[in-house]
Amino acid sequence: MNAAPDLFSRVGLSIAAGQPLRGQLLKWVGNKQRFAKELISHFPAEFNAYFEPFVGSGAVLATLAPREGYAGDVFAPLVEIWSTLKRDPGQVIAWYAERRALMDQLGKVEAYQRVRDSYNRAANGADLLFLSRACYGGVVRFRKSDGHMSTPCGAHVPIPVERFRQRALEWSARIASTEFVHCDYRELMGRARSGDVVYCDPPYVDSQAILYGAQAFRLHELFDAIAECKQRGVFVALSIDGTKKSGRNVVDIAPPEGLFAKELQVHCGRSMLRRFQMDGRTLETEHVSDRLLLTH
Template sequence: MNKTPVHVLELFAGTGGFFSIPCQKLGLSDRYVIDSVEIRDYRRAILHQHFSNHTREYTDVREFKPTRHYHIIAGGPPCSDNSRANGKGQGLNGEQSGLALDMLRIVREGRPEVVLFENPEGSRHPKGGDRISPMGIFVGCLSRLGYDVQWENLILSEDFGAPHRRERFFIIGILRKEFVTDPYSGEPKRLFDPPFWHDEVAIDIDRINTGWQVKKEGSYPRSRSPHDGIAARLDEASADFGWWAGNRFSGTSIAPQRSIKTRYEEMSMLGDGCCWVQGAAVLCYVNRYFNPPRKPVFKYTGGKTRVLKEIVKRLPACYDHYFEPFVGGGAVFFHLRPRRAFLVDANEELINTYKVIQKYPLMLIQLLEEHQSLHSPEYYYKIRSIDKQEGYLESIGMIKRAARSIYLLQACFNGLPRYNSKGQFNTPVGKPPKGSKTKILDRGKILEASEVLANVALVSGDFSEIEQSVTKNSIVYFDPPYCKEIDPETGKRKGFQDYTSNSFDTNSHLRLRKLCDRLSDRNIRFLLSNSDCPETREIYKGYDIETIMVGRTINSDKGRRGKVPEVLIRNYK
């Protein structure tokens, strides 16, 4: 059920700093198939060597005519005529920066859904006798071609810890389209309903920076010329742990000679390759159009839907694999949609349900339609009691078991699954709001979830199952059953931990702390959610602990519904 890849045309590709490198760094290479246009031979050689998702390579943007449909056309035309450093620059009337008009021609001929444009800060000011700035001309032309246009005024490389300033602004054009039929729900909707760029970019920039421990103190002096120390500065920066160290282009070049002209080209190439972080902020935003976040298939105890924004903005954007050892309802996983993920849960029925959604969504939908039509309190208790018959659950097969699990989760009281010591589901039936019916089946969610789960490893077991599989450039999100607070009046612990028949107690949290320590020793990043109580702070003392306020509507204790404090614990900055 995987969608076909998004086709991209990267104009003025350089060494891929605007789109190709961000795509690779963010783990999105299999989602985007890229054709590139780059006139310099050695830059095309770098693209060919390092990017497997490049299918076609072209040389001259002035002669290029699109022969296939592209979903995205991206480009940063040469900036020499727009730069503030060139006081005599002619803007779009100049030979180099005027190539932006060829980009507009290609957009007009190709009609992509999205147009991405990048240029320096100087493009915001009129040049060459024009009354309108190059940026204004480009925005106006895109609007005339039928695009809704947004832009970010300025993003600086130094905001990401780079040793130079590199001021850039970005334009995003979204093709205006009529309503289309959603392939999952069958309902009409806009093909692209973009979030406002300014509301999203700050979070994306924080996520790209997060987890790389970028060196912030001090700054690297700016070079006076293209030949004065840039390579040394890049090599110096490469020695630091951070995004710069992971950049395969810094400090190296395949240009054949060391002439002044070639050295200038080398430095220009390094600029293209090392500033991928700016393009990554744009790609994060655009990726939400073509691969929008998904919602969990069902309600589940401890779900993170209400606090997703707080969690996601603290997770790094760049990682190879995503691990979640207490997946539960999977709100964070479905929102992120990582391509390489490893999900674990101690609840065997839950993991079985995800495996069925992954492999047999249509058969599952058929059974849920039957549960929906037969639902009543009497029918609910009949289905709930099935697990009291020894061996019966195993005998009915994994698909019927999954349908039963979803039915009980959707129809139970307050969406609160609970299991007794024998592992039997024992939550009573819930009552829908007056005038409404209990909704058991959401066909669209199941089909979407099947797509997201397509290449995911699913394991039923202890949280420690991840340890042998996790690798250095991974992110681990822990959402264990929370530590319980002690009620000062009764001396009893408040809260709820019986998601499975095996309670998660203090000893379990101590085991989890030891796993966190072992991950830290291996330089593996983790983020952990828990309740804000003295026990939590004592167990996880020594890590970064941040308090957030979370809205809760599902809790066995009415006093703990509403806004409650929780903590996010991590081993990275």
């Protein structure tokens, strides 16, 4: 479905909303940047505050550019990146520049391994920022045995510092009116009130169990939190597993009856996570789509 003509003149959006983003700030598996405008087109025409309790790559948040936003995640280093970008984008640019420079000194793979070792000694946003841009396909994976990030270095060359600087400044402007919170999704959703919008993009049950935060996630608990929001008059949109393998394999997740008023399909192309799991083999038959569930 095409976005409504007045999509980005809606109540609740800043003047930056709808302007094309230069590119991803973080490389992140499941990133919704290519589909963010379509997702937003299904939000209510008018709303108050915007909540995103699984902020991840921040793509929907930055595309929306709300006048009043609240975004959170259980992953503390990720929240550190977003909080610092809002407060001091120059610091985030310096983080990236310092680690990107290691590539000239050590070579890409050794520089990546050094930063990953640093992160595994003490998890932090500065290292995670570079790792997300340099790791394979943005797949931030942790070993169950020790919790260490184990994703190998990607084949691509991380973007130059100047390009990253331009993106960081642009994204910082778009999130200027958003408060970032390190918390469980239920805590952030509990703050939403009647007339607010909540967009949920949680770990996908069928494919993302290896990713950060996914091991402890329980979908039925999210459905409970959505039901509580709905009772308070909060509008909720949920992206969830849809189809895999060119639409032939439907992920059969049945939400509680009556919880959602509408369901849509959003085509997402090929899965980078599936490519990672297949050791880089071709994904010609591995197309996927998301289900977008709406309480309104």
